[in-house]
Amino acid sequence: MTHRPRRSALFLPASNARAIEKARALDADVVILDLEDAVAPDQKATAREAAVAAVRSGGFGHRELVVRANAIGTAEAEADLAALAGSGAAAVLLPKVDDPQALHRARAVLGKGPALWAMIETPRAILDLPVIVAAAAATGLAALIAGTNDLAKELRCRPFPDRAPLVPVLVQIVVAARAAGLVALDGVSNVLDDPAAVEAECRQGRALGYDGKTLIHPSQVAPANAVFGPDEEEVRWARAVARAFDGAEAEDKGAIRVEGKMVERLHLEEARRTLAIHEAVTTRS
Known part of the structure; x- marks a missing residue:
């Protein structure tokens, strides 16, 4: 088995050419070009073209390049998947995966192309984790990502700095990932100006068994790498x-x-x- 570091997975808007260029020099293990939340509706097509161009132009070195598509069932999803099928991306990240059917639909469009990563960010997804990961071999599912912001919203919980109300579902995601031999990445931290708080959240994620953390700002890369890398x-x-x-x-x-x-x-x-x-x-x- 090949063990690839995925300590830090940085989300970047696929529509932001400057951010993508900077990502080629960042110390993140994974770069995730986002076509979903970070892109305005009228910019979806442009962002899709930019993501494919960035993947094909390369220059990311050791960084694993992943593209987050729009959710299965939305108007943009099939166009995203068709464009990414032969792009050379390491994986396509699917948001709001509630059931294995979403994985099968994505694989039908991607063919033998990139692996699939799935965001687990709804109560239904938590309840259906066993059947979602059971489809891993057939669909090329390789990783689960905790969508903590959406989970908090859907559960109507208030996670506070210690994320205590989310810990039960965070543990379930790790258990499901380990049962199927998948990578598990913790959700993003919304803190941008407090490295100690980001580090504390990383330490909690590692203690729960996560392999790394998804990030929303380059300043979060260093604490994630330090915590999730072996000392x-x-x-x-x-x-x-x-x-x-x-x-x-x-x-x-x-x-x-x-x-x-x-x-x-x-x-x-x-x-x-x-x-x-x-x-x-x-x-x-």
Whole structure:
């Protein structure tokens, strides 16, 4: 399995040429060109053309390039998907995925093109998570993103800085993603001028099991990368676990002793993931 860093996923309006150009030099792991919320209705066609042009022109280096289409069932969705089918984008992000039918409809238009990512941002989607992720293999679904702003609105909850009312649904999204072997990305932080608050939200997301965080401003990239990337101690411990299991004395054992702790082979899998992400980040710096 290839473990690709997705610590930071930055949303940018596809209609903003200047922002797209700047994104080519940002340290975000993922750039998401947005055709939905960030684009006015009369700019949809222009933004679509700009997104396809940006994907085809390249220059994003290590950054994974994703395009968020308009929601299935809207007037713009099919045109978005048709344009993106052969664009070369790594994935198409579908907003407001409530059921697996949305994934199948998108795949029918995309053909064998980009992977699908799904935003989980409605109560119905939370209830239907098991059937949504069950369609992953057939539809090329590779990631779930928590749409926290829409979820808060639909649930009529008040998340406040600690997001406590959203934690139960955030956990359900992670559980569904892990059950299907998918990437899970936390929702955006609306805080733009308080790095400590952004970092705290990132730490909460990581504690809940998310692989990274979606972002709405370049200033949020650094805290997301710092929190969701393995730190020195995590890398040291991962190396110790990997070394211990590579030794001949561990060859036929399911659990061994490492630095006074009992470590199982399930910990070896996580250690290898940590080391793969660390290597991917450090070798491109």
